[in-house]
Amino acid sequence: MGNKIKLAISGGAGRMGSAIWNLALADSDFEVAVVLERSGHPLVGSDANQIEKADVLIEFTAPEATIDHLNYALKYQKPMVIGTTGLNEAQIKLLKEASKKIPILFSPNMSIGINVLFSIIPGLAKKLSGWDVEIVEVHRKAKKDAPSGTAKKFAQLISQVSGKEIPTHSLRVGDVAGDHTITFASEGERIEISHRAQSPILFAKGALVLTKKLIKMPPGLYEPVNFL
Amino acid sequence: MGNKIKLAISGGAGRMGSAIWNLALADSDFEVAVVLERSGHPLVGSDANQIEKADVLIEFTAPEATIDHLNYALKYQKPMVIGTTGLNEAQIKLLKEASKKIPILFSPNMSIGINVLFSIIPGLAKKLSGWDVEIVEVHRKAKKDAPSGTAKKFAQLISQVSGKEIPTHSLRVGDVAGDHTITFASEGERIEISHRAQSPILFAKGALVLTKKLIKMPPGLYEPVNFL
Amino acid sequence: MGNKIKLAISGGAGRMGSAIWNLALADSDFEVAVVLERSGHPLVGSDANQIEKADVLIEFTAPEATIDHLNYALKYQKPMVIGTTGLNEAQIKLLKEASKKIPILFSPNMSIGINVLFSIIPGLAKKLSGWDVEIVEVHRKAKKDAPSGTAKKFAQLISQVSGKEIPTHSLRVGDVAGDHTITFASEGERIEISHRAQSPILFAKGALVLTKKLIKMPPGLYEPVNFL
Amino acid sequence: MGNKIKLAISGGAGRMGSAIWNLALADSDFEVAVVLERSGHPLVGSDANQIEKADVLIEFTAPEATIDHLNYALKYQKPMVIGTTGLNEAQIKLLKEASKKIPILFSPNMSIGINVLFSIIPGLAKKLSGWDVEIVEVHRKAKKDAPSGTAKKFAQLISQVSGKEIPTHSLRVGDVAGDHTITFASEGERIEISHRAQSPILFAKGALVLTKKLIKMPPGLYEPVNFL
Numbered sequence: 001m002g003n004k005i006k007l008a009i010s011g012g013a014g015r016m017g018s019a020i021w022n023l024a025l026a027d028s029d030f031e032v033a034v035v036l037e038r039s040g041h042p043l044v045g046s047d048a049n050q051i052e053k054a055d056v057l058i059e060f061t062a063p064e065a066t067i068d069h070l071n072y073a074l075k076y077q078k079p080m081v082i083g084t085t086g087l088n089e090a091q092i093k094l095l096k097e098a099s100k101k102i103p104i105l106f107s108p109n110m111s112i113g114i115n116v117l118f119s120i121i122p123g124l125a126k127k128l129s130g131w132d133v134e135i136v137e138v139h140r141k142a143k144k145d146a147p148s149g150t151a152k153k154f155a156q157l158i159s160q161v162s163g164k165e166i167p168t169h170s171l172r173v174g175d176v177a178g179d180h181t182i183t184f185a186s187e188g189e190r191i192e193i194s195h196r197a198q199s200p201i202l203f204a205k206g207a208l209v210l211t212k213k214l215i216k217m218p219p220g221l222y223e224p225v226n227f228l
Numbered sequence: 229m230g231n232k233i234k235l236a237i238s239g240g241a242g243r244m245g246s247a248i249w250n251l252a253l254a255d256s257d258f259e260v261a262v263v264l265e266r267s268g269h270p271l272v273g274s275d276a277n278q279i280e281k282a283d284v285l286i287e288f289t290a291p292e293a294t295i296d297h298l299n300y301a302l303k304y305q306k307p308m309v310i311g312t313t314g315l316n317e318a319q320i321k322l323l324k325e326a327s328k329k330i331p332i333l334f335s336p337n338m339s340i341g342i343n344v345l346f347s348i349i350p351g352l353a354k355k356l357s358g359w360d361v362e363i364v365e366v367h368r369k370a371k372k373d374a375p376s377g378t379a380k381k382f383a384q385l386i387s388q389v390s391g392k393e394i395p396t397h398s399l400r401v402g403d404v405a406g407d408h409t410i411t412f413a414s415e416g417e418r419i420e421i422s423h424r425a426q427s428p429i430l431f432a433k434g435a436l437v438l439t440k441k442l443i444k445m446p447p448g449l450y451e452p453v454n455f456l
Numbered sequence: 457m458g459n460k461i462k463l464a465i466s467g468g469a470g471r472m473g474s475a476i477w478n479l480a481l482a483d484s485d486f487e488v489a490v491v492l493e494r495s496g497h498p499l500v501g502s503d504a505n506q507i508e509k510a511d512v513l514i515e516f517t518a519p520e521a522t523i524d525h526l527n528y529a530l531k532y533q534k535p536m537v538i539g540t541t542g543l544n545e546a547q548i549k550l551l552k553e554a555s556k557k558i559p560i561l562f563s564p565n566m567s568i569g570i571n572v573l574f575s576i577i578p579g580l581a582k583k584l585s586g587w588d589v590e591i592v593e594v595h596r597k598a599k600k601d602a603p604s605g606t607a608k609k610f611a612q613l614i615s616q617v618s619g620k621e622i623p624t625h626s627l628r629v630g631d632v633a634g635d636h637t638i639t640f641a642s643e644g645e646r647i648e649i650s651h652r653a654q655s656p657i658l659f660a661k662g663a664l665v666l667t668k669k670l671i672k673m674p675p676g677l678y679e680p681v682n683f684l
Numbered sequence: 685m686g687n688k689i690k691l692a693i694s695g696g697a698g699r700m701g702s703a704i705w706n707l708a709l710a711d712s713d714f715e716v717a718v719v720l721e722r723s724g725h726p727l728v729g730s731d732a733n734q735i736e737k738a739d740v741l742i743e744f745t746a747p748e749a750t751i752d753h754l755n756y757a758l759k760y761q762k763p764m765v766i767g768t769t770g771l772n773e774a775q776i777k778l779l780k781e782a783s784k785k786i787p788i789l790f791s792p793n794m795s796i797g798i799n800v801l802f803s804i805i806p807g808l809a810k811k812l813s814g815w816d817v818e819i820v821e822v823h824r825k826a827k828k829d830a831p832s833g834t835a836k837k838f839a840q841l842i843s844q845v846s847g848k849e850i851p852t853h854s855l856r857v858g859d860v861a862g863d864h865t866i867t868f869a870s871e872g873e874r875i876e877i878s879h880r881a882q883s884p885i886l887f888a889k890g891a892l893v894l895t896k897k898l899i900k901m902p903p904g905l906y907e908p909v910n911f912l
Contacts, residue, residue: 014759027303041757072843080309085751092770111445111873112812112870112873113868113870113873113874113875114873116808116811116812116875117875118812119810120621120804120811122802123804124800127800127803127804127912128796128797128800131402132369132400132401132402133401134399134400134401136364136397136399138411141360141413156744167399169364169397169399171362171364171395171411172360172362173359173360173361173362173411173412173413173415173418174359174360174413174416174417174418175415175416175654176413176418176654177654183366183399183401184401184797185369185401185402185403185404185405186401186402186796186797186886186889187402187885187886188403188881188882188883188884188885188886188888188889189795189796189797189798189879189880189881189882189886190401190402190404190797190879190880190882191797191800191801191877191879191880192876192877192880193875193876194874194875194876194877194878195873195874196873196874196875196876197872197873198632198633198654198655198872198873198874199654199655199872200872201871201872202870202871202872202873204793205870205872206870207898219372228811257654268670316808317646339645340584340642340645341584341640341645341646341647342645343583344580344583344647345647347583348576348579348580348583352576354570354682355572355575355576356568356572400710403882405882412569414568414569414658414661415581415657415658415661416653416654416655416656416658416661417567417568417569417570417651417652417653417654417658418569418570418650418651418652418654419569419573419649419650419651419652420648420649420650421647421648421649421650422643422646422647422648422649422650422651423646423647424646424647424648424883425644425645426644426645426646426859426860426883427644427882427883428644429644430642430643430644430645431641433642433643433644440481456583503846552896557709587858588856588857588858589824589857590855590856590857592820592853592855592867594867597816597869623855625820625853625855627820627851627853627869628816628818628868629815629816629817629818629868629869629874630816630869630870630871630872630873630874631817631869631871631872632869632874639822639855639857641825641857641858641859641860643858643859644858644859644862645858646857646858
């Protein structure tokens, strides 16, 4: 029991925060010690000093709340897992500063599968040097931006190896959670690497898997690929 | 034996003509009675009057040769299977005229699979009315035009049902013979209809399957979907 | 307003019943007039006589409750949409009897996509007569039965056309909601027909789409394919 | 010109030998110096002493011819690329002996894509430890053995990492040249790694790519993964 990881979950009433909360309750490696929400929220406390009781802080909220909580993580020397998106350069600079004193994992995509692919694609692209490469991604009709951030990252990783631009195609149909396929083709053969997301729960699950790795690390700014 | 279909194959030294010739030799329903090539070709005869000996003329050549041979088909009242591409409007008008007197099958794509899909897609699009639709096609790097003619035909068939434009994505990689995938998506579910061509032989095979149907037909201008 | 379809939803606290309830609230064609649950349930009423106020009864419950409610549907002459599984032969016989007096839609799979595929597969198999056919289905690791009922239905529909047994392959991995792929292959070409379910919501959505069709029908026992 | 690699091609009239010959003629890095066929073949010479004029011997023949030519490769100290299948244990032992004196590349599958996948799959399986894994392969109807040797190798590589047996499914349809798909699945996400062979030419192409690597190596028995 004493070996359970004590979690502080910020934004516990939000979509991601509550998903992490639910998964953590079902995982015997974790104990949910603290759940934070904005001041006045009926559900849970809002005093960030409570994170003193936790081993690590998981944060999927807004940029301002994230930076606010970063100060408490520094104050109590707690590692921090940050999935918040939309941080500006000044805020990211604050993360970098803080990471000299505490371990911080920062990523807009905590999917284990996607991050494992990020880690193998550069090596694969090198081995398949000279092959043609294109990317197809499929997301829900309502998704406005195209290509997806994940597709752009794949294209960038391959481009850094091949020196060529990688054509990327975006389908926007139905309520698809997110498919990405990278096609490598040469004479007479093709290799296709696909990732299919079925539901947003995978991002919560990824955050917890990565939390277990982060708490063993020295201070530093980490990405999921550092642990996979 | 007397029931074998006697073929006249035009352009017998060409890529398609020789493929048809080879397949016909291996098919007990056919007898290759005549093979035509341009005047002076060492391989085979060039006197188009020979088609009198055949039951049907199969033509995958150039537009001029095709129209020249059309006159012989008319003269000897022989059905004609035409896979020649690039005919201009005047030449197509000649086909239409001729089809009042002889049965003519005219199509730039004799693949059975593609034509079967052409035949079912309008009905499917009607049943899936309201679903989002997009098309992805993959062809060899060297293919200049995009989207493929086949993808355009699919998009047009669906568009006629839904009244919406169908986004089409073209990948040009390796030496892919030709893949087409139509994705229909609604809330929580997707239907994907794919066709994969492995080699050009399928077009020769399709021409022979369709030849067996054409020779039983009255005069008229036919497409493969009329027989599938 | 007067034209809205008044729904009675049975099993409104269950997984399917509540999904239908939520979707119906968001659909301006429907009004949720009655929600039934078993006696004593705090959420909603349990007096099945209430269905008199509705235009149609939607039932995704247990076999006994279904047959019990069937009697009320008969009493008040209301059409009934039944997605309950596990009915025995005697119970199905009761449905058939009742369907002489009221329209009944009965199906274990209300997915629009799957049922549309059920409706086109026999025709497609006929057009692709002589092609080899195999089926691959993918479901969550925990799913015990294999092949899936849907895969068996596809195999049966194709087998009735071709007279051949259709090999079926079952993958059981992760928490996949349900993929089915039918591969047709001939010389040089392949056609693949795939359905991907992303979440169970599609079954609730399908039930509502089909309800709109059922209420216009004369008495009879219907399957989704009758409406697609 | 002096820097071209001089090839001796054994079995030059065979399916693989002639494909290699054709590809080598079109590749400015190679010069076809010697082509061998069995004694009396009208096309080319049969005196294996000719390999003295070449830099490397490429052999896709029968086991007996392969061992016979191995002795000439030893006599003239020439590296040897061997794609011959069906060697028995005694013959493989002879290869191992010879590889102490000359560099030998020996593999039944010279596809670059397949061998690159062989090289990355163990690392990927390690990163995706705990995910469910299954394999699906598709080959021509006429292929008797199942699963394919390539599928078995994939299953073995993954099994060595996970300690679990990997279910493998074999489809036998049409004249498919060879597709392999490895599915990894976890909660909410899936990764699929596919290889599609379009035609046998890819094995000839792979042999030439690997030949360029082999001639720079010291004596030893190599597999393609050693070079990719």
